[in-house]
Amino acid sequence: MELSDADFGRLSQFIYTTAGIKMPPAKRIMLQSRLQKRLRALNINDFKTYADYVLSDGGGDEIIHMLDVVSTNKTDFFREPVHFEFMKEVVLPEFYSKPGNQRINVWSAGCSSGEEPYTIGIVISEFNQGFPGRDFLILGTDLSTRILQAATNAVYKEERVEGIPLELKKRYFLRSKDREHPTVRIVPELRRHMQFRRLNFMDANYPVSESFDVVFCRNVLIYFDRKTQEEVIRKLCGKLKIGGYFFLGHSESIMNMNLPLKPIKPTIFRRV
The missing domain is CATH 3.40.50.150 (Vaccinia Virus protein VP39)
Structure with missing residues (x-):
């Protein structure tokens, strides 16, 4: 499965509007990799169908799952002491x-x-x-x-x-x-x-x-x-x-x- 430039544009704009997270073109492969598990979980075979689903009225619950996998979580105990x-x-x-x-x-x-x-x-x-x-x-x-x-x-x-x-x-x-x-x-x-x-x-x-x-x-x-x-x-x-x-x-x-x-x-x- 490959995330096309068009579908990346749709999803990245939606992620920015919804969560404020910037997704420049250099992050297309990262987004593709992270979202593949969501496609498998939903039994969806291509990113266009996935993008259509997320951007539809019925994709509300999936938005939370998608933001879960695209958000970055790096931290440590006593970081910046x-x-x-x-x-x-x-x-x-x-x-x-x-x-x-x-x-x-x-x-x-x-x-x-x-x-x-x-x-x-x-x-x-x-x-x-x-x-x-x-x-x-x-x-x-x-x-x-x-x-x-x-x-x-x-x-x-x-x-x-x-x-x-x-x-x-x-x-x-x-x-x-x-x-x-x-x-x-x-x-x-x-x-x-x-x-x-x-x-x-x-x-x-x-x-x-x-x-x-x-x-x-x-x-x-x-x-x-x-x-x-x-x-x-x-x-x-x-x-x-x-x-x-x-x-x-x-x-x-x-x-x-x-x-x-x-x-x-x-x-x-x-x-x-």
């Missing part, structure tokens, strides 16, 4: 020092398979040791239902946590008994602070009722064009409290964007 150091040294001491602040709300927007929100949870849990009554909520959202299920399951190959200090692994990860295929799972005490939901950055309004003290949106916006990036960040800022902190990925920039964010350090901003 300077942000977690800033959380520990600045954000958390400042937040909990204010009278009445007992629960910090953090949004991991584009959470992938959960490594980022669980890392945030570990940092907050470590900071809160010895302070009963302190609490936190972490919301993880992503476009992919498949990857959100992985985040909810919180099971990872043991090699994924090799770089984490031993004392943290002992406190926050349970080892499987299967030593041929060793895995770890986040402890229930940490999982109970997490909520995972599907969210499309291209939605006009984000169905999130909470307001947040911290928003992480890292290494997600690189897949969008500049105009879409600004629109997404503006909507995220609408859920961020005045004075709250916003973290971007180190390869991303908001230079020359009209946003209610004040730079604090490279890729660290404050809502104004």
